[in-house]
Amino acid sequence: MGQYASRNDAQELAMQQVYMEKAAFYVAELKRQLGRQPLCCVTTFGCQMNARDSEKLLGILTRIGYAATTEEKEADFVIYNTCTVRDNANQRVYGRLGFLNSMKRNKPHLKVALCGCMMQERSVIEKITKSYRFVDLIFGTHNIFKFAQLLVTMFENHEMIIDIWQETDQIVEELPVNRKYSYKSGINIMFGCNNFCSYCIVPYVRGRERSRDPKEIIQEIEHLVTDGVVEVMLLGQNVNSYGKNLEDPITFAKLLQEVEQIEGLRRIRFMTSHPKDLSDELIDVMKQSKKICRHLHLPVQAGSDRILQAMNRHYTKAQYLALVDKIRTAMPDIALTTDIIVGFPGETIKDVEETIDVVRKVQYDNAFTFIYSKRTGTPAAAMEDQVPEAVVHEGFDKLLKVVQETAKERAALLQGKVMEALVEEVNEQDASLMTGRLSNNMLVHFPASESLIGQLVQVSLDECHGFYYTGHIVK
Ligand code: 5AD
Ligand code: SF4
Numbered sequence: 343m344g345q346y347a348s349r350n351d352a353q354e355l356a357m358q359q360v361y362m363e364k365a366a367f368y369v370a371e372l373k374r375q376l377g378r379q380p381l382c383c384v385t386t387f388g389c390q391m392n393a394r395d396s397e398k399l400l401g402i403l404t405r406i407g408y409a410a411t412t413e414e415k416e417a418d419f420v421i422y423n424t425c426t427v428r429d430n431a432n433q434r435v436y437g438r439l440g441f442l443n444s445m446k447r448n449k450p451h452l453k454v455a456l457c458g459c460m461m462q463e464r465s466v467i468e469k470i471t472k473s474y475r476f477v478d479l480i481f482g483t484h485n486i487f488k489f490a491q492l493l494v495t496m497f498e499n500h501e502m503i504i505d506i507w508q509e510t511d512q513i514v515e516e517l518p519v520n521r522k523y524s525y526k527s528g529i530n531i532m533f534g535c536n537n538f539c540s541y542c543i544v545p546y547v548r549g550r551e552r553s554r555d556p557k558e559i560i561q562e563i564e565h566l567v568t569d570g571v572v573e574v575m576l577l578g579q580n581v582n583s584y585g586k587n588l589e590d591p592i593t594f595a596k597l598l599q600e601v602e603q604i605e606g607l608r609r610i611r612f613m614t615s616h617p618k619d620l621s622d623e624l625i626d627v628m629k630q631s632k633k634i635c636r637h638l639h640l641p642v643q644a645g646s647d648r649i650l651q652a653m654n655r656h657y658t659k660a661q662y663l664a665l666v667d668k669i670r671t672a673m674p675d676i677a678l679t680t681d682i683i684v685g686f687p688g689e690t691i692k693d694v695e696e697t698i699d700v701v702r703k704v705q706y707d708n709a710f711t712f713i714y715s716k717r718t719g720t721p722a723a724a725m726e727d728q729v730p731e732a733v734v735h736e737g738f739d740k741l742l743k744v745v746q747e748t749a750k751e752r753a754a755l756l757q758g759k760v761m762e763a764l765v766e767e768v769n770e771q772d773a774s775l776m777t778g779r780l781s782n783n784m785l786v787h788f789p790a791s792e793s794l795i796g797q798l799v800q801v802s803l804d805e806c807h808g809f810y811y812t813g814h815i816v817k
Contacts (some may be wrong), residue, residue, distance in 0.1 A: 354487065361490035362406055362518075368497040369407035372418065374449065382408035385525055388425025390577055390613060392458055394528040395486055396423045396762035398532055399457070401518035402489050403654065410520070415445070419453045420447070424460035426543055428715035433458055439474050445475050454497065455479035456784035457486065459583035462547035471502065481550055482506040487506060511550045515558050525764070525796030526609075527566050528571040531559055531597065535579035539615060540654045540721040541686060541714060544579055548680050551624065553585050555580075556597050563604055572796060573609035574601070581612050582619035589670045595623040602633050608798055609764065609781070610634045614641060617655040617665055631673045636673060637783040640666070641681035643705075645697035649689050651726070659700060666704050677707040677752075677782035683716035685734035686731075694737035698744050707782065708809075709745045711737055753784065754806045760816055761786075763801045765794040775812075786811040 344641045354634050372380045390766060399421060400410055402637075410454040411417055416548075420603045423429040435456075446452045454477050461482045470477055479496045481488070484507040493704075495503050521527055525721070534549040535542075563574055578584060594612075601610055610633045617640055628634050644650050647658045647717050649808040669676060682697060701709060713734055763778030776790040778801060786801050787810065803811040 351512060351514050354512065355439060355516055357695060358487065358490045358514070358517060361494050362402060363499065365402075365406040365490055366493070367491045373407065374502065375451075376418070379409045380407065380418040380589045381411040381416050382419040382421070383414045384421050385414065385425065385433050386437075387429060388423075388459065390528055390575065391530070391579075392423050394530060395458070395483075397519050397521055397528075398486060398517060399423065399489060400520035400662060404520050405518045406493070408416065410809060414442075418449075418451060419455070421455040422458065424456060424458035424683055424715070426458075426460040426463060426466070430715070432466070435460060436469075436642075439470075439477070443474065443476050455481075455496070457481045457483075457489075459483055459543070460545040463543075463718075467504065467506065471504070474504070475502065477502055480504045480506070482643040484508075484510040485513065487517060511552065511605060512521065513554055513558075515562075516742075521571075523766070524570050525766075526575070527571050528575045528577050529559060529562060529566075530554065530578070531576045531581060531594075531612075532578035532584050536583070537580060538654060538721075540652060540725075541683060541717065543717040543720055546719055548579065551580075551583060551587060553588050553728070555588070556585070556600060558593055559597065560600055560604065563601060563607060564620045565785075567604060567606040570796060572607065572798070573611065574602070574607065576610065576612040578612075579614060580616040580619060582615050582621065582624065593621065593623060595627040598624070598627050598631070599633060603630055608633060611764060613639050613641060613784075616641070620665060620669075622668075625669055625672050625696065628676075635781045635783070636675050636679045637679070637707075638669065639679045640669075642697075642700055643681060643683050644686060644689070644693065645695075645700040646689070646693035647696075649686055649693050649696075649698050651682075652688060652722075653686060654721075661697060663703055675782070677784070678704060679708040679783070680704070680706050680710070682709055682711045682745075683714050684711065684738045685729045687714075687722055687729065689714075689729055689737070691733065691737055691740075694741060698741055701741070701744050701748055705748050705752055706745065707784070708749050711742055711745060712813065713769050752810075753809055756780075756782075756784070756803050756811070757806050758803065760800055760802050763788075764799050765790065765797050765799055767795065768792055785809060786813050788813045788815055791817055 384396045384400050386392050411462050424435050480549050508794050532553040534551045535545045536551045538545050581594050586592040762778050763780050763786050765778045767777050769775035775787045801813045801817045802816050804813045
């Protein structure tokens with residue numbers, strides 16, 4: 343555990359390609375033994391970053407000869423890409439590991455791997471090495487680009503392989519990726535986080551901020567567009583600080599302007615924006631843009647100044663509200679969503695009332711509300727006045743009610759309008775309907791043919807059903 347990587351990315355890529363060939367040999371051997379193509383199942387916990395990482399894992403697994411399945415029971419290789427932002431994500435992994443253990447008893451050739459944020463925690467590794475001895479491979483967030491090599495090590499050894507790095511400065515480009523959707527894709531523009539919000543474990547498990555070279559980002563998007571992608575989601579823990587530590591610094595707003603120039607690309611989204619770093623330049627670029635979607639995810643976390651300060655968020659309630667005002671003045675039709683934590687140490691019902699006041703004033707289109715989860719190693723975990731569960735729930739329920747009311751009101755505003763939707767998939771409940779996504783991130787369901795998937799269509803939003811619409815194509 344705990345090594346630093348050196349920076350030689352092209353050489354690293356070449357080396358991983360050799361490992362892919364070697365791993366393919368082992369998978370071919372397994373295929374011969376099984377008399378069928380081996381299946382792999384990649385399960386993602388957590389955020390969009392993890393979802394993108396899983397596409398990279400699947401890219402390598404399919405390159406070396408596995409076929410993908412979403413049925414864990416059928417798989418010959420199972421990998422969990424874990425999240426540790428809240429404890430319930432960890433508990434879900436442990437629960438499922440119990441089930442995998444019994445699966446492996448009936449299927450001894452089954453390989454089990456764990457990766458992602460949870461694996462960056464020492465206590466987790468201790469628990470797995472003690473209680474889940476059947477796991478074959480464990481790695482973390484910094485060495486995912488070595489997945490092919492780790493697979494080879496796993497195939498050549500019969501004991502548990504553990505490789506966790508504390509940091510890396512390496513960004514290896516052009517490894518294979520297996521995209522979940524043909525028409526849209528996430529793109530990492532940066533990794534890690536430097537903000538150290540006092541409740542958050544991300545800076546400890548994802549390391550310091552590293553931005554990708556803008557040329558690499560543009561090139562990747564150009565390739566994706568050639569491959570049929572019309573919508574991209576630029577991903578980073580705090581995209582507003584993109585580019586600050588590059589050799590030739592560049593702002594996020596400038597990067598967006600460059601992405602906008604890519605011909606054939608129709609829609610641009612991004613996530614996540616820290617309110618303290620959202621610049622006037624960005625608001626201006628969004629306002630002028632024809633491609634940037636009318637949606638901004640702007641986590642507020644809390645409304646009380648005392649709690650915001652203890653959270654180390656670097657803004658006050660008034661500053662946040664002023665920022666929202668500025669954004670809404672520039673773009674009246676923008677949808678705003680947020681993240682809120684209830685039950686941070688020392689938070690009282692009066693503090694939660696301040697949060698509720700923000701929700702009422704901002705009128706979020708959607709808000710993700712979380713109960714504070716104590717993460718060992720973060721400053722907040724050591725704070726004395728942890729909030730009793732009953733108080734947390736009282737505040738949480740009150741908040742949720744207001745969030746739902748305001749979101750419903752916002753959603754209803756679009757009734758009868760005609761808007762552009764990206765046709766995404768067949769409706770899960772009714773196969774005669776297709777599901778489309780509006781620029782503001784809302785969903786609309788309408789009768790259409792499956793052949794329209796990946797296309798932008800004009801849809802009349804006939805009826806609002808709380809958080810989604812039903813409608814019909816007008817053009
Ligand atoms: N407890 C509860 N929620 C958390 N988040 C991050 N850390 C914690 C925690 N310890 C939430 C924040 C963040 C979102 C991704 O997860 O609201 O914006
Ligand atoms: Fe966590 Fe704060 Fe960084 Fe977001 S900005 S990942 S909440 S430390």
